[in-house]
Amino acid sequence: MLMIGLDIGGTKIEAQLALIESTSGNQSIPIATTQQKLYLTVLAKMRRPTQRQQGYSAVMANISLLIKDLLEQQQLQLQELAGIGVGLPGTIDPASSTMLNGNSQIFIHQPFARDLQQHLGTDLPVHCTNDANLFTLAEVYGGVGPKYAQQFNRPISCHTAVGLILGTGVGGGVILSGEVLLGRFGGGAEVGHTTLVNNGEPCYCGRQGCAECYLSGTGLERNYQNITGQSLKGAEIFQQADSKVKAAVDTVTTYRQHLQQFLLNLTNTFDPDYFVLGGGISLQPAIYQGVEAFLKEQSFVPNSAPKVYQHQLGDSAGGSGAVIFCAEKECLT
Numbered sequence: 302m303l304m305i306g307l308d309i310g311g312t313k314i315e316a317q318l319a320l321i322e323s324t325s326g327n328q329s330i331p332i333a334t335t336q337q338k339l340y341l342t343v344l345a346k347m348r349r350p351t352q353r354q355q356g357y358s359a360v361m362a363n364i365s366l367l368i369k370d371l372l373e374q375q376q377l378q379l380q381e382l383a384g385i386g387v388g389l390p391g392t393i394d395p396a397s398s399t400m401l402n403g404n405s406q407i408f409i410h411q412p413f414a415r416d417l418q419q420h421l422g423t424d425l426p427v428h429c430t431n432d433a434n435l436f437t438l439a440e441v442y443g444g445v446g447p448k449y450a451q452q453f454n455r456p457i458s459c460h461t462a463v464g465l466i467l468g469t470g471v472g473g474g475v476i477l478s479g480e481v482l483l484g485r486f487g488g489g490a491e492v493g494h495t496t497l498v499n500n501g502e503p504c505y506c507g508r509q510g511c512a513e514c515y516l517s518g519t520g521l522e523r524n525y526q527n528i529t530g531q532s533l534k535g536a537e538i539f540q541q542a543d544s545k546v547k548a549a550v551d552t553v554t555t556y557r558q559h560l561q562q563f564l565l566n567l568t569n570t571f572d573p574d575y576f577v578l579g580g581g582i583s584l585q586p587a588i589y590q591g592v593e594a595f596l597k598e599q600s601f602v603p604n605s606a607p608k609v610y611q612h613q614l615g616d617s618a619g620g621s622g623a624v625i626f627c628a629e630k631e632c633l634t
């Protein structure tokens with residue numbers, strides 16, 4: 302069956318058309334569960350800017366047009382789809398598919414699934430969840446998960462994984478035995494808004510010292526500015542640290558210490574097989590230095606030693622995760 306996965310970010314939207322089938326193809330990702338084995342093949346992708354400054358209705362029209370354009374390009378009709386999976390940048394209530402909180406204000410309290418159906422003129426199933434959940438789901442099935450399964454002889458259906466998107470904010474996703482941890486209202490992995498520093502920097506969520514304030518790209522850049530009085534992009538701060546410029550070295554060292562503390566808290570909460578890191582900062586090798594050794598030494602469970610991986614699927618993981626989420630809802634429940 303055919304499905305579309307949407308990854309809706311603050312700046313861009315990606316739509317993926319994917320085929321879900323019960324036999325394996327060349328490029329397919331196995332979606333292994335205890336009940337059934339399915340395979341996902343991405344057939345086509347398309348991207349557009351989100352243009353959220355134009356408001357919710359314009360963005361919904363934009364998303365609807367993107368889906369129609371993708372289908373037209375592939376000479377398909379909407380009725381040939383079995384469902385649409387959607388990743389949104391915030392906490393999504395599983396019962397109503399509305400966003401309860403997030404930093405893209407335009408989506409908050411909007412009935413996204415119903416509105417997308419209305420814009421498309423269809424009653425196709427639309428399944429929404431948090432984008433970091435989907436990033437993690439895709440990496441567990443098709444990115445770092447298979448590699449870990451092979452190296453440690455542990456099937457994917459047993460994996461406990463924590464995904465973190467270290468980008469403009471800090472998104473979190475937790476996968477337990479192949480399934481997304483949602484919690485009561487979909488906020489089961491909003492780890493970016495747990496306290497990392499008591500009475501620390503103010504967060505947009507209204508609290509102080511959230512992990513997001515220190516581990517996002519924005520947080521890193523603010524910390525550098527606090528030290529130097531100058532503003533510099535995250536990638537340049539890492540470059541300067543490589544060149545041993547003191548302020549940049551100090552900024553990166555502080556960042557790494559905060560990251561280690563944060564991952565230790567999560568290790569003592571979830572006891573994961575592995576972490577998978579995404580977002581712009583995850584591309585910097587400096588953040589991984591010494592982190593696995595620190596977790597092995599400090600975790601409450603003696604010698605619990607989660608691996609800390611950089612993502613493997615690039616920035617298309619969210620769209621693939623949206624298809625997997627939709628397939629889990631439509632085919633496996």
Ligand SMILES: [Zn+2]
Nearest residue numbers: 494504506511
């Ligand atoms: Zn916060």
